[in-house]
Amino acid sequence: MTQTTTKVLEAGDPGVLAAVLEILGREPVNNAFVAARVHVAGLDPWRLGGEMWGWYADGRLRSLCYAGANLVPICATPDAVRGFADRARRAGRRCSSIVGPAEPTALLWKLLEPGWGPAREVRSHQPLMVTDRMPDGIEPDPYVRRIRKDEMDVIMPACVAMFTEEVGVSPMAGDGGLLYQARVAELVGSGRSFARIENGQVIFKAEIGAATDGACQIQGVWVAPEYRGQGLSVPGMAAVLRYALADVSPVVSLYVNDFNTAARASYRRVGFQEVGAFMSVLF
Structure with a gap:
C-alpha cells in the first residue's frame, strides 16, 4: 500500500531544494510564478513569502503547494490536492486567493469551500496563453x-x-x-x-x-x-x-x-x- 504524507519543506536541505526545482521545471509555464520565487529565495519562508508544502508518496516528493498570499497547487495529483486541503483546513485561511491550473485548483476549492467559503469571486476558467516569437505584421509601439x-x-x-x-x-x-x-x-x-x-x-x-x-x-x-x-x-x-x-x-x-x-x-x-x-x- 502506498504510504503518503504532507509536510512543510524546510530550507537548508540541498536535496529537497533540488527535488522542488525538478518538479517546478516539469511545467515551466504553469509554475513560473512560484519557480521565480524559489530560484531567488530557496525554501526560506521569510524570503519566499510563504511556506512550501510537499506531498510525498513512498518517500518520494511528488507534488507541491505554495502557501503564502496565494495558495498555489503545483503539479498536484488528486491525492496530493486532498493532502494539501487537509493541511490548509487545519491551518485556517491565511491567503487572499487560491490560484493555479484549473483542474487541481477546482478540486482544492471544492474541498476547502465548506470551511473557507464563500469566496468573494470565483473565476473558474482563465485561458493560459503562450508565445515564443514575435508576430508577423504587427509593428511594436515605439513609444512603449x-x-x-x-x-x-x-x-x-x-x-x-x-x-x-x-x-x-x-x-x-x-x-x-x-x-x-x-x-x-x-x-x-x-x-x-x-x-x-x-x-x-x-x-x-x-x-x-x-x-x-x-x-x-x-x-x-x-x-x-x-x-x-x-x-x-x-x-x-x-x-x-x-x-x-x-x-x-x-x-x-x-x-x-x-x-x-x-x-x-x-x-x-x-x-x-x-x-x-x-x-x-x-x-
Missing part, C-alpha cells in the same frame, strides 16, 4: 518603454487603477498599499515595468512579472479608459513581448479572464495561443 526609477509617481496611479479594476478591491487597503508599492518598485527597479506615457499620463502599461530562464509571465496589462478602442493594446503588447523575448525568457505567457473577449482577441493578434487554463478564487 521601460519605466525609470524616478517615475514611480507616474506609474503608480495606473497600477492602482488596473489592480482595482481587475481584482475588485484597492491594493491600497489594509496596509496603506505598502506591500503593493514595494512590488511595483521591485518591477520598476528590475526593468520589467513598461508603459507609454503622454503628457505625464500613462495610457498603456504592462509588466513582466514572474520570470525564470525558461518562461516569463506578462501581467497588469491596462489601457487608460479614455484611450480604449483606439488600437493601443496590440502594438503595446508587441512592444512588451519584444522586450520579454530579447531580455528575459524564450517563452512568454499570460492568463486572462475568459469574459474579457477584447483582451483575448488582442493577445491572439500578437501571436499568443491558448494552451490551458488557470482558475482563481478571490477572498
